[in-house]
Amino acid sequence: MPLERRVALAVVALSILACSDSPSGPTPSTVPDVTALLAEMSSSSIGTAEALAGSPSVGVMLASSSDPSACTYTEATGFFVCPTVTTGSLTVSRMYRFIDAAGNSQPKADAQTSAFEMKTSVTGKVTTTTTEPRASTSSYTINSNSDQTLSDLRAENHTLNGLTTTAIEGTLQLGAETLPLDEHLKETTSNLVLPSARKGQKWPLSGSITVEETTNNFDPFAPSATYRTTITFSGTSKVTLTFSGPLGSSSCTVDLAAPPGTGFGCFP
Numbered sequence: 001m002p003l004e005r006r007v008a009l010a011v012v013a014l015s016i017l018a019c020s021d022s023p024s025g026p027t028p029s030t031v032p033d034v035t036a037l038l039a040e041m042s043s044s045s046i047g048t049a050e051a052l053a054g055s056p057s058v059g060v061m062l063a064s065s066s067d068p069s070a071c072t073y074t075e076a077t078g079f080f081v082c083p084t085v086t087t088g089s090l091t092v093s094r095m096y097r098f099i100d101a102a103g104n105s106q107p108k109a110d111a112q113t114s115a116f117e118m119k120t121s122v123t124g125k126v127t128t129t130t131t132e133p134r135a136s137t138s139s140y141t142i143n144s145n146s147d148q149t150l151s152d153l154r155a156e157n158h159t160l161n162g163l164t165t166t167a168i169e170g171t172l173q174l175g176a177e178t179l180p181l182d183e184h185l186k187e188t189t190s191n192l193v194l195p196s197a198r199k200g201q202k203w204p205l206s207g208s209i210t211v212e213e214t215t216n217n218f219d220p221f222a223p224s225a226t227y228r229t230t231i232t233f234s235g236t237s238k239v240t241l242t243f244s245g246p247l248g249s250s251s252c253t254v255d256l257a258a259p260p261g262t263g264f265g266c267f268p
Contacts, residue, residue, distance in 0.1 A: 031111060032153050041118060071095070078106075079096065095119050096119070097116070098113045098115075115149055118147075119147050120144075122144040135175070138181065145165055148162030148164075150194075157195070167185075169181065182224070190208050191206065203237055212229075227244070228243070231254075237256045241253070
């Protein structure tokens with residue numbers, strides 16, 4: 001897969017989370033609000049699937065599945081299970097739980113709640129058609145599963161850790177030629193300290209997100225190739241991207257605050 005597409009995929013999946021102006025969550029003296037917590041972390045949960053689907057945006061998905069009052073607590077699992085939502089051709093399932101300092105599930109948030117875990121799945125079949133640079137039609141299925149935990153809820157800045165796996169399988173039709181599409185992604189969020197709007201912060205203070213992609217590059221005869229992209233945050237809009245793949249590795253700096261239309265600005 002071309003370097004530009006891998007960079008664009010990573011930036012699309014992360015930029016909505018990174019530049020959020022919403023508060024990072026409750027202060028140490030308040031009870032965590034589930035709606036605020038979901039808004040804070042959901043764009044990371046389904047960003048990879050949404051970026052590849054090229055279908056409804058992350059915001060549309062969240063708007064269709066953001067009513068926590070419709071979710072029901074199940075004592076056997078300790079999770080609130082939410083109704084399944086269909087957006088376009090994609091089906092979104094979600095469950096979440098509150099966690100106290102001892103690691104136990106809670107039937108409701110209180111002053112002792114220290115973490116919040118959300119599990120999300122996105123499945124469906126997507127068909128897209130384009131005429132540039134040449135007429136083509138792609139049809140593929142998406143199966144994505146995410147498990148994200150937001151911790152340090154009693155602190156001003158929350159920390160996000162999680163894993164999202166996504167499988168994309170289907171075909172690309174170019175005229176009379178049919179090419180197979182087989183991609184598998186693993187997105188790992190590691191100690192991502194999210195910004196606090198109350199402190200005037202807009203970008204994660206530290207931590208990283210790694211996207212590992214294994215793909216056949218539309219070639220039925222070539223072996224699959226694996227690419228790894230790691231995005232490291234340091235509190236500003238400029239992030240460090242490190243790439244590795246069959247041809248070696250490299251790194252550059254990307255400014256996520258670059259004006260629209262100026263490109264992702266990957267500088268050594």
